[in-house]
Amino acid sequence: MKVFVSVDMEGVSGLTDPEEMRAPGRGYERGxxxxxxxxxxxVRAAFDAGAAEVVVADSHGRGRNLRADLIDERCALVRGTHQPMHMGEGLDASFDVALYVGYHARAGVPLGVLNHTWMGREIHDVRLNGAAAGEIRLMAAYAGTLGVPVGLVTGDAAACAEARETLGAVPAVAVKEGRDRYAAVLVPPPRAQRMIYEEALRSLRDPSGWRRLDVDPPYTLEVEWSSTAIARSCAVIPGVTATGPRSTAFTSGDYTEIVGLLGVLALIAGDVGCTGRHYG
Incomplete structure (x- = not known):
């Protein structure tokens, strides 16, 4: 069995503060x-379930967050900036299953801890073929185009609810429950990590709970931005069209273009937006 583990940060156990999500913020190193x-x-659950290979992708921010000196030495770690497939970097059709650890709810979800989609301030909404899409849907759809199902989602309670709304009865572990965007009732990390291990082990031993998201091509990505300036700048890219004062759309028969383009648009938006802060 070959297992892909994509790890974001906002849904990690014990974390609630934007300062904990980026250097040199207070608490970032502990985060x-x-x-x-x-x-x-x-990762430990994957190997205990019989995995022959586990690839872990650092899927937060610039991809330089997972501690290479502390990660399980049996896995392969994908790390670093400007990864073409971003949160899905390293995934291909040879994998049996994908696990999404530390994920969060999409932008605007009530009580979603650190909720956002792809960017903290610049993106108000994303839709994939007309359906509201956070990072869970976007990455599950990417895995689906490769024939890879999702076997686990961990994060806050809102992220787990979004995962089940998107994928059906997929195994999920809620390590915290939001009280506001920056506040939550936490499961203490040692217990949360035991919960992740136990549910991952159960899921990997019983593939009946795995869920694949199949989205029919062509794929249309619609983005509502925070400003007209961002939308106008993004619409300069060939193939990207303005669909409103603050919105753009792009259609392709190749889902890798959807993921790759979203990363390029984010670079433009971050530069045009000139924001020095994240998550609003």
Whole structure:
């Protein structure tokens, strides 16, 4: 069995503050350790379930958060900036299943801890073939185009609800429950990591709970931006059309173009938006 583990940070156990999500914020280094510990819980479960190979992708921000010196030495770690497939970097059709650890709810979801979609301030909404799409749907759809199902989602309660709304009865572990965007009732990390390990192990031993998201091509990505300036700048890219004062759309028969383009649009939006902060 070959297992892909994509690890974001906002849904990691113990974390609630934007400062914990980026350097040199207060608590960031500890946040990286907690992120690595949640990842290791899933990796350990994968090997205990009989996996021959586990690839872990650092899927937060610039991809330099997981502690390479603390990650389970049996896995392969995908790390670094400007990865073409971003949160899905390293995934291909040879994998049996994908696990999404530390994921969060899409932008605007009530009580979603650190909720956003792809960017903290610049993106108000994303839709994939007309359906509201957070990072869970976007990445599950990418896996689906490769024939790979999702076997686990961990994060806050809102992220787990979004995963089940998107994928059906997929195994999920809620490590915290939001009280506001920056506040939550937490499962203490040691217990949360045991929960991740136990559910990942159960899921990987029983593939009946795995769920694949199949989205029919062509794929249309619609983005509502925070400003007219971002939308106008993004619409300069060939193939990207303005669909409103603050919105753009792009259609392709190749889902890798959807993921890759979203990363390029985010670079433009970050530059045009000139925001020095994240998550609003």
């Amino acid at each position: 990286c350790e907690l992120m690595t510990a949640d990842a290791n819980a899933a």
